[in-house]
Amino acid sequence: MTGRVVVDRELCKGCGLCVSFCPREVLELASEVNSKGYRIARSRHPENCTGCAICALVCPDIAIMVWQSKDSKEAM
């Protein structure tokens, strides 16, 4: 299972919930900020992502889109 995460730059408020709850520590808060001055969450280790979408589940602002593919390529 492999996945891909895209965080909407302007919707993200840098709350950090996705970073905290991601079981594979894929995400981090970038030092870069959006127009409102919030640090934006982004994939630091995209290779670890399994597309489980927990980040999207806990995101209070529907700022995270997740894709998942069932192909056998190991995510590790």
Added chain:
Amino acid sequence: MAQSIGEQSMGLMKGNEAIAEAAIRAGCRAYFGYPITPQNEIPEYMAKHLPKVGGVFLQAESELAAINMVYGAGGAGVHVMTSSSSPGISLKQEGLSYIACAEVPCVVVNMMRSGPGLGGILPAQGDYFQATKGGGHGDYHLLVLAPSTIQEAVDLTYEAFDLARRYRNPVMILGDGLLGQMMESVTLPQPKAPLPKPPWATTGCGDGEPRVINSLYIQGDVMEERTKRIFAKYAKMKQNEIRFENYKTDGAKIILAAYGSTARIAKTAVDKARTRGIKVGLFRPISLYPFPYDELSEVATEAKAVLTVEMSMGQMVEDVRLAVEGRCPVRFYGRSGGIVPTPQEILQQIQAIWSHIA
């Protein structure tokens, strides 16, 4: 016992019940109320007869809850009504401010009782300011109609639902315990179906655009736009909805000003005074908002004195003074506490004034 005269269109009816029957015939299909004397027969009558026409009757946990149920049902496009007496109407003031701002049609009946405070259950007119100057917060008004007979109460209630829908604003029928409790013969209007559901009503938007009933406008310019839009309606009310009655005012040197039940008593006093050669007439406002300032001003041009009579410590008298604008003295005579003045008392006031000016 809430009795109805069924399909019959003529009969002897108690004021409260006649108002309820008129509302049903006007197409009222939802009523939310709460017990309080002296208007109890209205919810009782609705409980018995509204369901027969497929209408909704619900006794709420408080008058405050009731007006918010009215807000909901009115916002969902139903002809809706509530009724109460003075203390209960006070509990509805916040709701009425929301309803006026959100432009939701509804009919509110106040059968006034003596106050302030818990007061009493006797008839009074101490809610005039609350009704006409706005008892809730912010810039808004109710269209306030004050019947003085049960027939007039029926006719005004019958009209009130269409007026509420036309202006998308609450319409208040301002009566009192006397009018509510006494019985008179009435001719009842033909039952009519409620107006169709308006496009702005929230009944589920299907695939269309969602509708919103709302009174929150956090930006100043948007809120100002809103109040201007509401006040444009009040300007139209001033053109189309002013109602009054001139009774023996031709050539009158003294003009009495009185509304509702008090006006009936004043008429008797006018008749008695006329037999004694006193040139007196009665100006009776029926629409209390919009108030007939110009009409009163016109009828008072020849007058030497105006006497306002109310069952209160004097509230409408302030509007009478505004109308007369100092051209002649404006006297006041009032009884409060629920005491209903007698024709004799008013006649004595007239005679006292006449002795000065004649």
Added chain:
Amino acid sequence: MKQVTGRPTALTDKPFHYCPGCTHGIIHRLVAEALEEDNLRGKAIGIASVGCSVFAYDYFNCDMQQAAHGRAPAVATGIKRAWPDSFVFTYQGDGDLASIGIAETIHAASRGENITVIFVNNSVYGMTGGQMAPTTLVGQKSTTTPSGRDATLHGYPLPVCEMLQVLPGVAYLARVSVSSPAKIRAAKRAIKRAFAAQLRGIGFGLVEILSSCPTNWHLDPVKALEFVDNQMAAQFPLQVFRDFE
């Protein structure tokens, strides 16, 4: 690659104004997903209350009415009684529902109104800046309990679900939380269950959702969810109080 997320159609495109990490946003999404999945958006009328979620009528993409503080259950009653086949839900905070609106809450439940109440409990008045609410915990600081809530002065936290569960008119009653992925999924199930109760016309449904308020709790969003898990859930245990077959 298949997209496994998306913005529910029962939400408008308007971004939420809520503070970073505030779980109102999660709850809005759950309610919207439930409306969408049960195909209710077109017949739904939502009642926004007064508090942080007062702008809910900008976020839910269905007919909405904004109610006076505490009166949403009465407004909902008026609508549902007038149009029984509509689907009516209220969205209220703890100040709105448990303080000024407690009478409307109890009587709507006692009458068994066929409406669904989404009750977001974050233990403070959020929009007005963090004052004590009926559900503020004993010892919890707020701007009106600066040295912590003292039961002898400010009374005890109000257990709304425990109070309502004795009312026969209640068809579905549950307290859930959104403080972890698993709990968020459970919260959604509870919301859908409450919706099902309304659709079957079997009475009043209420879902109390423990929610965070990072700004007024002076906690970062992650620690705020821990506060929900530990302190709040201790006072307000998560439980299904009333269900139906």
